[in-house]
């Protein structure tokens with residue numbers, strides 16, 4: 153496999169630390185609100201990475217954090233639950249949005265079933281121990297800070313101006329112009345959740361800075377260095393830069409060997425951001441009657457390292473492609489509908505090409521082009537289902553488009569759909585209409601697309 157490594161800015165052959173095993177850490181959501189579709193793009197990229205690693209027979213150890221304490225979660229919990237005590241308000245808010253996050257993720261085909269999900273508030277002690285292990289830190293009245301002047305490695309991910317004289321920054325997030333000593337720990341300020349912390353003989357009761365959680369939880373569950381660290385490009389600085397600096401300072405070793413970053417999703421050509429209020433959530437997509445998996449397909453059509461410009465038109469095109477795949481998955485396997493058997497032998501070749509494309513720095517666009525070619529061939533020639541029974545589940549394992557899960561209609565219903573399709577082909581509209589009514593009685597609705605009939609349940 154090959155990956156573009158942000159550390160070296162090169163496409164590299166992937167060599168895991170232990171043969172046959174991969175340790176992977178992906179930065180998870182900050183659960184203070186609905187995540188936007190730009191965030192979801194990153195999670196789809198990471199899901200695809202896990203799928204192709206597994207397909208290449210790697211045993212995968214994946215950890216993702218949930219940021220359930222930081223500037224944003226505290227602020228929002230105050231606004232939303234002004235009458236609760238701070239700790240209760242925080243957990244009420246973050247549990248709510250964590251649930252919504254995993255619901256959204258499931259709808260767009262993200263598989264976390266083998267992932268270890270870890271929460272920041274459950275690892276405060278690990279963070280405190282790590283902070284104590286960092287030599288180049290200092291205490292100030294409002295927190296414990298990482299001193300970047302004493303760190304010659306600071307800036308490995310991004311070129312930085314190193315003229316620096318202890319400018320400090322207390323925000324969890326800041327932009328590239330603010331190269332500064334950053335907070336490892338923040339002393340309790342006002343009415344916020346806090347934990348006891350005695351360090352260097354001082355009482356620093358308070359809460360962690362954002363960056364320290366990933367350093368603490370990744371070393372705990374994956375060791376250091378681990379193989380792959382991922383996130384969106386917006387995490388390169390300051391978040392990943394700071395994670396690397398803290399972890400190297402504490403243990404004298406690199407944090408991870410490969411960093412993979414997915415690009416921004418733009419809306420109408422502009423970067424989405426909560427502050428600009430030009431962002432969409434998955435709700436906005438489903439409200440317009442789009443299939444959540446159409447969004448997944450749209451994301452997969454672009455390479456993860458290219459910016460993806462989201463428009464409703466591009467989503468509609470992706471949905472048409474999805475419907476075509478679904479129509480094929482529902483019926484084109486049926487020998488009755490296939491004109492001639494014959495596409496069978498190209499199935500193995502196509503699958504091999506798809507795996508090859510995804511193994512080459514996740515070239516999902518090329519993989520989907522191959523799939524589209526396979527469907528075209530199947531549409532013309534039919535597919536011998538007996539030989540290809542694992543095709544749909546193989547494709548689902550790679551793309552997560554739930555094509556095989558659709559076959560949970562009874563043989564009886566499938567039979568009616570096939571007979572109706574044959575009646576339509578023979579221009580026997582009356583018969584086709586009768587069969588449609590039979591399907592309606594079974595709560596099955598048929599949508600005729602240019603690529604064939606697609607069924608859905610009406611209850």
Ligand SMILES: [Zn+2]
Pocket residue numbers: 178179180366391395
């Ligand atoms: Zn992180």
